[in-house]
Amino acid sequence: MAALRLVVVDDHPVVRDGLRGMLGTQPDFELAGEAATGSEALTVVAAVRPDVVLTDLRLPEPSGGTLIRLLLERVPTARVLVLTTHDTDSDVLPAVEAGAIGYLLKDAPREELFRAVRAAARGETVLSPTVAAVLLARVRPKKLAPTTQLSSREREILALVAEGRTNRETAAALFISEATVKTHLLHIYAKLEVPDRASAVSAAHRRGIL
Template identity: 65%
Template sequence: MADPQRTITLIVVDDHPVVRDGLRGMFDSAPGFEVLGEAADGVAGVDLATRLDPDVVLMDLRMPGGGGVDAIAELTRRGARSKVLVLTTYDTDSDTLPAIEAGATGYLLKDAPREELFTAVRAAADGRTVLSPAVASRLVSRVRTPAAAREEPLSAREREVLALVAKGTPNRGIAAELFISEATVKTHLTHLYAKLGVKDRAAAVAVAYDRGILG
């Protein structure tokens, strides 16, 4: 858990100057945050995040000159320390799941209340998966399948893996925590995805919270 007294650094990546200005003003006026810089597209965002090493990157998804999903994937490939929190306009955005799969810590809608956004950035800085209630509900409805209705119970080990996924722990970290191989972690993930009727980590977390598997 991050020190609640420390200042969380962030950068804003969005192609709309008004959005960037609004977010910078919001965070600059709140204690405990420092906006290190801004970028207008994903390519510039990756460069900025690499140079400034912020705790959190607020990332738009659809931007001319370089979209958010590709930028997130590149930051993940480079092993960036920064956590990416996607801010999307629509909860139906088809880029949302690919963004999570690419390595984003979570996502919110741009109309999220100030305090929700502040809380989400703090959570993202701690490595916790962030799903706004509206987006989580939409995500759950999108990933449900007839097979999921049978709700096959998760094993104790699968629940342990899922709990670590919910904390934002990567496969390597899960393997170290549970003293198992990364290949075994992937096998557990495949099984719990099938039982929950989902295809990725964020959807698994959303469905698990919805069903009360995660408290």
């Protein structure tokens, strides 16, 4: 089986030396090229057409998401694996949106790096735990503001509604009147900004209430 062809992009010679030494211990890896700047990376990647590009984000221009987009325009079959010290929203999101298949921090253990390179080559997404947390925080539905939090009784009613209970059945289960159930439902609809029971249940699932 042919070795995976890799290109390392980092503006620090010591980092490139370290990666060269680590990657060289793996018989299925071939370091096909290196670059210290974004412009060098574009030239090298276009010339050697690697399977995986390991790149830092903050480089002499182009860098970050712009560099990732340009690399993939040059060689669409390449997989870009970010290897950096930066894990803020402003770093992670542009890189992922630009097409990076993975995002690791430089303090990752070498075995984790090796697994990530192989996974990236297979087209699998690889994220360090801290980076995954950043992305989940952005895509996870926002919690309700304190002024729109459901009361414990409203949650009980919504849970029963989600089970398919009618207003009468819900009232019987909670030992309250059917009119009280209807009043609570109106409050729930208002807080969740929905028009009916089905929409309330759907919204509650999306927001993690149920």
